Amino acid sequence: MKLIVERLVKQFDDFSFEASFQADIGSFITLLGPSGGGKTTALQLISGLIPPDSGHIHFGDIELSRLEPWKRDIGFVFQDYALFPHMSVEENVAYGLQQRQGARQKKEEITDRVSQMLTLVGLEGFEKRKPETLSGGERQRVALARAIAPDPRLLLFDEPLSALDAPLRSRLREEIRELQKKLGITTIYVTHDRDEALSMSDLIVIMNEGRVIEQGAPRTLYRKPATLFTARFLGEGSTITREGKKSFFRPENATLLLEPEDSALRGKMKSLRYLGGRALATIILADKTEISAMVPEQRIDDFEEHKGKPVWVRIDKETLIRVS
Numbered sequence: 001m002k003l004i005v006e007r008l009v010k011q012f013d014d015f016s017f018e019a020s021f022q023a024d025i026g027s028f029i030t031l032l033g034p035s036g037g038g039k040t041t042a043l044q045l046i047s048g049l050i051p052p053d054s055g056h057i058h059f060g061d062i063e064l065s066r067l068e069p070w071k072r073d074i075g076f077v078f079q080d081y082a083l084f085p086h087m088s089v090e091e092n093v094a095y096g097l098q099q100r101q102g103a104r105q106k107k108e109e110i111t112d113r114v115s116q117m118l119t120l121v122g123l124e125g126f127e128k129r130k131p132e133t134l135s136g137g138e139r140q141r142v143a144l145a146r147a148i149a150p151d152p153r154l155l156l157f158d159e160p161l162s163a164l165d166a167p168l169r170s171r172l173r174e175e176i177r178e179l180q181k182k183l184g185i186t187t188i189y190v191t192h193d194r195d196e197a198l199s200m201s202d203l204i205v206i207m208n209e210g211r212v213i214e215q216g217a218p219r220t221l222y223r224k225p226a227t228l229f230t231a232r233f234l235g236e237g238s239t240i241t242r243e244g245k246k247s248f249f250r251p252e253n254a255t256l257l258l259e260p261e262d263s264a265l266r267g268k269m270k271s272l273r274y275l276g277g278r279a280l281a282t283i284i285l286a287d288k289t290e291i292s293a294m295v296p297e298q299r300i301d302d303f304e305e306h307k308g309k310p311v312w313v314r315i316d317k318e319t320l321i322r323v324s
């Protein structure tokens, strides 16, 4: 069973969007790309907030794009939480249930479901609190509980963690991913943060300028990107020309040497930037190309006083990537 986004098209005055991608039902899909790439537009089209000019969205046997937005069974979590300020935590979570399931839903059933959801996101005891008394992370947990309470078929996240500090962001990443796995909800997650995309996803869809550049599993896209855009977006790297073709390599696949070696590239050390546990060396080759190589902690001493001096760089051949 697949989620298939098929040639979804939307034309704004000066922005054209066209995207196709597909993934297994139950998987965690991340739309990754720079600002203005069309990620939010993709979510809005999928949820039905804006109508597409053409295209289809299939969820298994169901054609979502034929359904009215409120019949699509979609949960949404935004960056700014979008909680109702005058409602308590439990009222916020219950709101989604009452909307979806109609007023006939028994009161006790709603109460049970709300407390089950709050337990799931680690917020027992917060039932009566108002959003203004909560931290950013707690608010985002409420938003998550509200989104999953009606048991949606699809969960959409739009940069949910970008307002939070780094340690909290990384904790919530793990929590969201674990919860998603446990519940098996098909999820589409929008971010411009590559670490987030690499650490959370089953599938990453790279978007730029309203188009899908490529899609793949995190490690495949990182190690074997088809395009220079994806290669650069997913991490550090350098481009060299070999036999007239552009080749890309990651700094961790390049070894810095003090002595010449067969097929190692000769250059001059430009800088060495310490990153904690390792350092990133920048080397200028004879043709003025700048490349970078990772130096492990135990070898940093060898190169620390080496600025401006000759060095050699050995690149693992099998890690060189042909890119277009």
Ligand SMILES: Nc1ncnc2c1ncn2[C@@H]1O[C@H](COP(=O)(O)OP(=O)(O)OP(=O)(O)O)[C@@H](O)[C@H]1O
Pocket: 012, 013, 014, 015, 033, 034, 035, 036, 037, 038, 039, 040, 041, 042, 192
């Ligand atoms: N309703 C609209 N009318 C006109 N243009 C729009 C509309 N919605 C989005 N756009 C344009 O579409 C482009 C893509 O915007 P979108 O928000 O989808 O990008 P994004 O990848 O989510 O970026 P960000 O990370 O900054 O949110 C932008 O140039 C935006 O101005």
